[in-house]
Amino acid sequence: xxxxxxxxxxxxxxxxxxxxxxxxxxxxxxxxxxxxxxxxxxxxxxxxxxxxxxxxxxxxxxxxxxxxxxxxxxxxxxxxxx
Amino acid sequence: xxxxxxxxxxxxxxxxxxxxxxxxxxxxxxxxxxxxxxxxxxxxxxxxxxxxxxxxxxxxxxxxxxxxxxxxxxxxxxxxxxxxxxxxxxxxxxxxxxxxxxxxxxxxxxxxxxxxxxxxxxxxxxxxxxxxxxxxxxxxxxxxxxxxxxxxxxxxxxxxxxxxxxxxxxxxxxxxxxxxxxxxx
Numbered sequence: 524x525x526x527x528x529x530x531x532x533x534x535x536x537x538x539x540x541x542x543x544x545x546x547x548x549x550x551x552x553x554x555x556x557x558x559x560x561x562x563x564x565x566x567x568x569x570x571x572x573x574x575x576x577x578x579x580x581x582x583x584x585x586x587x588x589x590x591x592x593x594x595x596x597x598x599x600x601x602x603x604x605x
Numbered sequence: 606x607x608x609x610x611x612x613x614x615x616x617x618x619x620x621x622x623x624x625x626x627x628x629x630x631x632x633x634x635x636x637x638x639x640x641x642x643x644x645x646x647x648x649x650x651x652x653x654x655x656x657x658x659x660x661x662x663x664x665x666x667x668x669x670x671x672x673x674x675x676x677x678x679x680x681x682x683x684x685x686x687x688x689x690x691x692x693x694x695x696x697x698x699x700x701x702x703x704x705x706x707x708x709x710x711x712x713x714x715x716x717x718x719x720x721x722x723x724x725x726x727x728x729x730x731x732x733x734x735x736x737x738x739x740x741x742x743x744x745x746x747x748x749x750x751x752x753x754x755x756x757x758x759x760x761x762x763x764x765x766x767x768x769x770x771x772x773x774x775x776x777x778x779x780x781x782x783x784x785x786x787x788x789x790x
Contacts, residue, residue, distance in 0.1 A: 566786045569789065573735060573738075574739070574750065575754050576731075576735065577755055580641060580647075582637035582638075591622065591625070591626055
């Protein structure tokens with residue numbers, strides 16, 4: 524039962540937070556009584572947590588200057604008018 | 606924020622290059638980060654990020670001001686990253702070994718003279734491992750997973766960046782998520 528296409532659809536809806544409160548409650552009740560679904564959901568939650576723990580980097584400091592140096596020459600008359 | 610960006614974009618359209626530098630400062634970190642996560646190394650990520658901004662400048666006239674600038678620049682960067690992956694490896698499969706053979710230089714991100722304490726090394730290894738796992742995903746799942754779980758974007762934003770219907774984005778997230786789960790369990 525746990526690996527049926529229908530169960531996978533429910534798991535996806537649950538993980539995407541696309542269930543109504545009622546549906547969530549029903550699904551969680553099922554998960555608590557079905558070892559396979561429980562494991563599947565736990566693994567998915569763990570997977571997402573791992574991916575989300577990836578660090579964020581800043582761009583190298585030289586990036587803006589590198590691009591600015593490659594731009595075509597700026598017409599002299601155009602200046603800030605903000 | 607949006608109105609500030611609009612103002613800056615108008616200046617860029619008038620030919621003001623200082624304004625373009627301002628625009629770059631706002632988006633360079635995100636553009637670079639997306640490219641890094643797609644490509645797995647800092648050298649290529651820098652190349653792609655620079656190329657994305659150059660193209661944005663050259664094509665600024667075609668940018669529709671009614672849309673978010675971020676969506677537009679992320680789309681250019683994602684397309685460039687995907688093109689580059691395709692050129693590197695025309696037949697990419699889930700099972701292919703990529704992470705181990707790629708020249709991943711995560712450590713260079715933290716280049717430092719001093720010796721790293723053990724705690725930091727463990728953290729670096731964990732981070733390297735996460736990137737390896739992301740690199741195992743086929744590019745079309747990889748981009749969806751990065752935008753969803755690393756950049757925390759909505760399905761609508763992702764669908765605009767990848768130029769795909771929301772339903773397709775969802776499928777890619779589901780498949781990418783499952784592929785990662787099977788490897789990580």
